[in-house]
Amino acid sequence: MKQHTVIDSPYGPLTLVASDGVLCGLYMAGQRHRPPEENFGDRDDTPFAETTAQLRSYFAGELVEFTVPLGMIGTPFQRSVWEQLRRIPYGETRSYGELARALGNPGASRAVGLANGRNPIGIIVPCHRVVGADGSLTGYGGGLDRKQRLLDFERGLAPR
Structure with missing residues (x-):
């Protein structure tokens, strides 16, 4: 069973989606590869209290690592890329090639880019x-x- 809510953020409204109470989507307004609204389920804030609290702490500059449980839906390769994304420290960046090498497949930078673009959260x-x-x-x-604003925020170059 899917549910969703919409919260405000410094980067515009964010749609949070849960499947059986576990976060499986976080989408920005106008985001590429955003699923149709009818796939988000009923509007219900109930499963999102902890996610909302952590996002507010992040936007306040108080949280650098999220701990909410995630239900990442994708291919095994996509999920391995998304797991590598979660290992990039707050305020730092990595290239597609660096991620491909970390996955043990240095020639896969283009595939890493495609998986990165399909990140649902x-x-x-x-x-x-x-x-x-x-x-x-x-x-x-x-x-x-938005990407530049998020990077500037994490590097302490943007107002909180």
């Missing part, structure tokens, strides 16, 4: 921390402006 699974090999900003489902 933005911010908490920090796909915004992935940059090009030269450190440049590359695609982000929430838009490059």
